Amino acid sequence: MNAQFRRRIASAALIIGFFVAWELLCLAFNVKDIVLPRPSQIIVTLIERIPAIWPHAVQTLYTTLVGFALGIAFGVLIGVVIGSSRLAYDVAYPLLVGFSSIPKVAVVPIFVLWFGAGTVPAVLTAMILCIFPIVVNVATGLATTEPELEDVMRALKASKLDILLNVGLPRTMPYFFASLKVAVTQAFVGTVIAETVASNRGIGNLMMIASSSFDVPLVFAGLLILAALGVALYVIFSFIEMRVTGWARRKDEFALG
Amino acid sequence: MLAPPSAPPHAETYVALERVTHTYGRDDRQVKALDETNLKIDKGDFIALVGPSGCGKSTILKLVTGLLTASSGYVFVAGREVGAEPVRVGIAFQNPTLLPWLTLRDNVMLPLKIVPPFRQEYHAKRRTEFRDRVDALLDQVGLGGFGSKYPWQLSGGMMQRASLCRALVHEPQLLMLDEPFGALDQFTREELWAIMQELWIAHRPTVLLVTHDLKEAAYLANRICVMQARPGRIIDDTIVLFPRPRTIAISFDPRFVALTQRLRELIVVASPPKDSNP
Structure with a gap:
């Protein structure tokens, strides 16, 4: 516990040290705020202009969460189909790898072409970006289920659905939650990309406009908001992961309920 | 003799x-x-x-x-x-093959959740009759009181006992x-x-x-x-x-x-x- 506490102190010190060093270096070299504003300036800007920033933050969060939810729904569905049989896994994997290696930024213009600028392409981009880690992890989790576990179930004459519900899916949960942490940050990336390219709302759009009018502190304020939202979602999903899949890490806290 | x-x-x-x-x-x-x-x-x-x-x-x-x-x-x-x-078939391998996300009791109860005729009564009886049956069986193999432990908290021998219980619980x-x-x-x-x-x-x-x-x-x-x-x-x-x-x-x-x-x-x-x- 002591070692863990010291690790946390060190992490916090590193984060604070990073911002202090940033502040000091900017002061020491007299960096203009149009190039790189100091953290103190960014925070002042954030506080002063929060009424203007807030609706954009809400819009970005909303878009991300909708895209993320869709990504989970389709990702789990596709992952279950691909992971449920050796054949489907082998057949579909190359296509999946092909799709996932496309730079997803490139599909934003296509979505805009289909659905017009606005929230829909942003939601879809968020979904596209977060769906692959989920599909791959769910499929891998299912496909690597120990044959002996399945034999136990098959000896009991369990149906495919029984095996999926009682062995496959629970066993896949650690993989699934590991992918969610990655996926939620990816969804953010997708939202911001789409907002930057083709939207009139959201943090991405705010930063775009701010940078075109050389309002650099506002750009960084937007960045700070994005970082905060991203970290918050990561923390939330890490917490859920720990509660649900503590067995995989053999945590005694989990066993105590 | x-x-x-x-x-x-x-x-x-x-x-x-x-x-x-x-x-x-x-x-x-x-x-x-x-x-x-x-x-x-x-x-x-x-x-x-x-x-x-x-x-x-x-x-x-x-x-x-x-x-x-x-x-x-x-x-x-x-x-x-x-x-x-x-x-009704019960099976036990060299590997205990218990499910790590379930407690010992739930592991042993698994066949009752799957195999007819127990399957139909599972939701009605899992907290009463089935639970008692599982606990009695765990008692019999010397695992009384370990029902709410997780498999990874037990030794190999204990897991194997639980695996035997799972093979027998549905009266194969x-x-x-x-x-x-x-x-x-x-x-x-x-x-x-x-x-x-x-x-x-x-x-x-x-x-x-x-x-x-x-x-x-x-x-x-x-x-x-x-x-x-x-x-x-x-x-x-x-x-x-x-x-x-x-x-x-x-x-x-x-x-x-x-x-x-x-x-x-x-x-x-x-x-x-x-x-x-x-």
Whole structure:
């Protein structure tokens, strides 16, 4: 516990040290705020202009969460189909790898072409970006289920659905939650990309406009908001992961309920 | 001093293999695991399969369970071809194969959630009757009070006991044991033999035990079949007449020693040449 506490102190010190060093270096070299504003300036800007920033933050969060939810729904569905049989896994994997290696930024213009600028392409981009880690992890989790576990179930004459519900899916949960942490940050990336390219709302759009009018502190304020939202979602999903899949890490806290 | 075999003399045949051949792999890389094998097991009998590695012991077990389909020949269970009759089967492997996300109690209860007729009553009874039944079984194998532990909090021997409970909780007519005591230390193993015998006497399922341990086979089984490897065949069939309940003291009986000695010689002869000729 002591070692863990010291690790946390060190992490916090590193984060604070990073911002202090940033502040000091900017002061020491007299960096203009149009190039790189100091953290103190960014925070002042954030506080002063929060009424203007807030609706954009809400819009970005909303878009991300909708895209993320869709990504989970389709990702789990596709992952279950691909992971449920050796054949489907082998057949579909190359296509999946092909799709996932496309730079997803490139599909934003296509979505805009289909659905017009606005929230829909942003939601879809968020979904596209977060769906692959989920599909791959769910499929891998299912496909690597120990044959002996399945034999136990098959000896009991369990149906495919029984095996999926009682062995496959629970066993896949650690993989699934590991992918969610990655996926939620990816969804953010997708939202911001789409907002930057083709939207009139959201943090991405705010930063775009701010940078075109050389309002650099506002750009960084937007960045700070994005970082905060991203970290918050990561923390939330890490917490859920720990509660649900503590067995995989053999945590005694989990066993105590 | 020898008592008659525990199975009644004219017991009904419960499991029958007729000229069963099973081949793994295909085309040029075929391995014949089982060749024209015949075997009859009486209802309520306890039979052990011993033999060198790769002699098809586990293949027989999987064929009878319906996990594999024979390349040729017939496998009958309860008078009909395997799979046709809804026979309740319990199975335990060398690996405990418990589900790590479930408590011991929920692990043992798993068959009740899957197998009819318990399946239909699962939600109504899982907190009452089924729970009591599982706890009684856990008590019987010395795991009383461990029901709400997770498998990874227990030792290998304890997990294996729980695995036996899971194999027995739904009162299987057929119990398949694939070296369930193989990975345990000598003392735990002997303790579990006694427990296994007790459970068998209490529930009287038809048991097929696959093992490498000749002492284990002689202690537990009513009948021991010795198999040879490549191609797999049954080359010897011995009835074990020691009275029950047997204790570990019986393993020092000269006839017990003579029996295991004879089995050992049979297996050495039955081993494929490259294994017996280092």
